[in-house]
Amino acid sequence: MDFDLTPEQEQIRKLAKDFADREIAPGARERDREQRFPAEILAKMAPLGFLGGPVPEQYGGMGIDYISHALITEEVGRADSSVRTTLSVQISLVELTILKFGTPKQKQAWLPRLCRGEVIGCFGLTEPASGTDAAALQTTAIKDGDDWIINGRKMWISNGGVSQLALIFARTDAKAPKTKGITAFLLSREHQPYGSPPIHGKLGLRSSDTSELVFEDVRVPDSMRLGELGQGFAIAMAALDSGRYSVAAGAVGVAQACLDASVSYATQRQTFGKPIAAHQLVQEMLADMTVETEAARLLVWRAGAVKNKGLPSTRETSIAKLYAAEAAQRCADMAIQIHGGYGFSDEFPVERYWRDARVNRLYEGTTQIQKLIIGRAITGIDAVAG
Amino acid sequence: MKLLVPLKQVPDSTMRIKVAPDGKSIVTEGITWSISPYDEYAVEMALEQKDADPSTTVSVVTVGPVRAKDALRAALAMGCDDGTFVTSDENAAPLVVARALAKFVEQKQPDLVLCGRQASDDDQGFVGPALATILGWPHVATVTKFAPADGGIEIWREVEGGHEVWKASGPALVTVQKSDKEPRYASLPGIMKAKKKELPELALSSLGVDAAAPKIEVVKMETPPQRGGGKILKAADGDAASVAAELVRLLRDEAKVL
Numbered sequence: 001m002d003f004d005l006t007p008e009q010e011q012i013r014k015l016a017k018d019f020a021d022r023e024i025a026p027g028a029r030e031r032d033r034e035q036r037f038p039a040e041i042l043a044k045m046a047p048l049g050f051l052g053g054p055v056p057e058q059y060g061g062m063g064i065d066y067i068s069h070a071l072i073t074e075e076v077g078r079a080d081s082s083v084r085t086t087l088s089v090q091i092s093l094v095e096l097t098i099l100k101f102g103t104p105k106q107k108q109a110w111l112p113r114l115c116r117g118e119v120i121g122c123f124g125l126t127e128p129a130s131g132t133d134a135a136a137l138q139t140t141a142i143k144d145g146d147d148w149i150i151n152g153r154k155m156w157i158s159n160g161g162v163s164q165l166a167l168i169f170a171r172t173d174a175k176a177p178k179t180k181g182i183t184a185f186l187l188s189r190e191h192q193p194y195g196s197p198p199i200h201g202k203l204g205l206r207s208s209d210t211s212e213l214v215f216e217d218v219r220v221p222d223s224m225r226l227g228e229l230g231q232g233f234a235i236a237m238a239a240l241d242s243g244r245y246s247v248a249a250g251a252v253g254v255a256q257a258c259l260d261a262s263v264s265y266a267t268q269r270q271t272f273g274k275p276i277a278a279h280q281l282v283q284e285m286l287a288d289m290t291v292e293t294e295a296a297r298l299l300v301w302r303a304g305a306v307k308n309k310g311l312p313s314t315r316e317t318s319i320a321k322l323y324a325a326e327a328a329q330r331c332a333d334m335a336i337q338i339h340g341g342y343g344f345s346d347e348f349p350v351e352r353y354w355r356d357a358r359v360n361r362l363y364e365g366t367t368q369i370q371k372l373i374i375g376r377a378i379t380g381i382d383a384v385a386g
Numbered sequence: 387m388k389l390l391v392p393l394k395q396v397p398d399s400t401m402r403i404k405v406a407p408d409g410k411s412i413v414t415e416g417i418t419w420s421i422s423p424y425d426e427y428a429v430e431m432a433l434e435q436k437d438a439d440p441s442t443t444v445s446v447v448t449v450g451p452v453r454a455k456d457a458l459r460a461a462l463a464m465g466c467d468d469g470t471f472v473t474s475d476e477n478a479a480p481l482v483v484a485r486a487l488a489k490f491v492e493q494k495q496p497d498l499v500l501c502g503r504q505a506s507d508d509d510q511g512f513v514g515p516a517l518a519t520i521l522g523w524p525h526v527a528t529v530t531k532f533a534p535a536d537g538g539i540e541i542w543r544e545v546e547g548g549h550e551v552w553k554a555s556g557p558a559l560v561t562v563q564k565s566d567k568e569p570r571y572a573s574l575p576g577i578m579k580a581k582k583k584e585l586p587e588l589a590l591s592s593l594g595v596d597a598a599a600p601k602i603e604v605v606k607m608e609t610p611p612q613r614g615g616g617k618i619l620k621a622a623d624g625d626a627a628s629v630a631a632e633l634v635r636l637l638r639d640e641a642k643v644l
């Protein structure tokens with residue numbers, strides 16, 4: 001076993017770190033305050049290949065390995081979780097899912113444009129009445145000649161408002177068992193217009209675009225169906241598998257950001273005539289944060305190593321996502337504690353880290369669901385629907 | 387047009403430098419290394435010429451210890467065509483570096499050599515002019531722009547309050563000044579392409595350069611003295627006018643800034 005990165009991975013990490021420090025981090029507070037989508041940052045990231053990740057070069061991606069993918073995602077997440085969320089959705093939920101389930105024509109039509117950032121994609125699974133219980137979704141697609149007519153509503157969709165492409169899930173067979181009657185579709189906004197009322201007032205991730213999606217008799221040709229009829233739920237679960245990996249890597253970035261900010265503050269701020277880092281109870285928090293961060297990172301890398309081999313990684317990814325999401329929150333909490341009153345104000349970034357970290361424990365499967373996935377893997381008993 | 391950028395790997399400018407216990411070197415453990423900033427501007431200047439005229443080739447070369455290979459890879463990832471690694475000890479003397487580069491330039495025969503105006507670690511600014519002298523080439527310092535012109539190369543250099551335009555009729559060497567064209571980021575496609583490129587290695591001896599030639603020895607290194615604490619004049623020390631007068635006196639007599 002070897003924990004060393006290859007020279008290319010080191011280079012990719014340095015590129016991502018430089019970019020994150022110079023281009024992403026400096027405006028994060030203002031974007032958060034103004035709830036403004038980071039369009040200008042995505043425009044700079046695209047030519048560097050950041051939106052193409054592990055998608056093969058033949059489809060306009062970079063063909064990088066999953067550890068490199070995690071390194072980039074971590075660095076972006078260290079600077080700004082809102083930007084990182086856009087990246088996670090674009091690459092992991094949309095691109096990699098089209099890559100896995102799309103026809104050659106669908107891949108050629110969408111992947112190069114997604115990788116170049118000309119098209120922003122969103123992933124619409126969650127609905128007002130179904131989140132964790134995704135298979136209970138109520139959006140319908142009814143066959144009409146060669147087309148499908150889609151009606152329904154999606155909730156909490158990242159990138160929804162800025163998307164030109166939506167990968168969505170609808171019930172195509174009301175009589176089939178819950179998980180078997182769902183089909184995935186690609187909607188090109190230009191030809192299959194859908195509404196996207198914005199969702200404001202979020203606790204964190206405030207500069208990430210979040211919206212509802214509204215489908216009112218949206219007519220979609222059958223050629224825009226992704227995968228087989230009735231395969232939708234399985235496609236959604238596969239997508240979340242890659243999405244969770246990205247969320248986990250982003251959460252490691254948040255934990256690292258909390259640690260960096262705390263070390264810097266604790267070695268400068270003085271009380272009782274010495275830097276607060278010299279007080280053992282403060283140093284304990286710094287040590288705990290270091291352990292949390294490194295443990296989370298190693299779990300992500302392990303899941304990445306499994307993915308690099310092309311093996312099933314549901315269990316490893318859930319372990320990494322669960323741990324990293326919770327670790328980032330604990331680190332953010334300790335970071336505020338170390339900053340004292342200043343940590344409670346947006347003069348320092350740690351309060352944003354804390355607010356942003358919160359969503360990692362919710363989206364792409366809540367912490368509870370990750371536990372049930374891990375539990376299912378070790379007992380063979382599925383307790384999710386139980 | 388054939389361009390060559392000799393570059394140096396130095397501690398990244400974000401690093402906090404500590405003097406080692408021997409008192410004459412720096413602690414290298416845990417240091418991130420980068421291309422020296424002015425060299426990076428030189429790479430950017432060369433690559434801009436390549437953007438304008440794709441038939442341009444941009445080569446990079448470094449003389450240094452094994453770790454310096456990463457600097458070449460970084461330059462290739464920015465878009466340079468090829469890199470050559472000349473192996474040397476940790477602290478090759480500047481004249482040895484210039485001599486080795488001269489041999490390499492003779493082999494490579496570039497139209498223009500672009501060096502950074504100085505390396506950010508020792509700030510000597512020696513290698514560029516020394517290389518030009520050994521080659522017997524014209525040398526223009528603190529250059530911000532160049533362009534191929536009729537039968538030669540036009541070279542812009544900064545002077546107080548403006549710039550001069552020089553013209554070189556044959557091969558020349560410039561040392562590059564910081565300009566508003568920030569060095570580009572490497573890109574993922576660049577990194578993936580660089581990965582596939584060979585980095586030929588040359589030993590100093592194979593270039594016929596004696597590594598032992600005039601050696602510089604650093605006798606002592608010291609960090610700048612600790613800055614003393616600030617002085618605060620309190621309102622209680624007098625009324626506004628007398629506090630201001632005292633401030634002026636201190637700025638003039640003690641701080642000597644007025």
Ligand SMILES: Cc1cc2nc3c(=O)[nH]c(=O)nc-3n(C[C@H](O)[C@H](O)[C@H](O)COP(=O)(O)OP(=O)(O)OC[C@H]3O[C@@H](n4cnc5c(N)ncnc54)[C@H](O)[C@@H]3O)c2cc1C
Nearest residue numbers: 123124125126130131132156157158362363364366368384
């Ligand atoms: C900022 C943001 C962005 C998002 N982006 C997207 C997106 O791009 N695309 C998308 O499709 N969705 C997105 N989501 C939705 C997100 O995935 C869901 O919110 C999440 O899956 C939880 O669903 P829910 O909100 O309906 O909660 P519920 O499913 O109602 O769950 C509520 C609580 O009950 C618990 N619970 C539910 N069922 C069980 C069970 N069987 N066992 C134990 N505990 C259980 C949950 O863990 C949770 O604590 C986003 C959400 C947010 C907040």
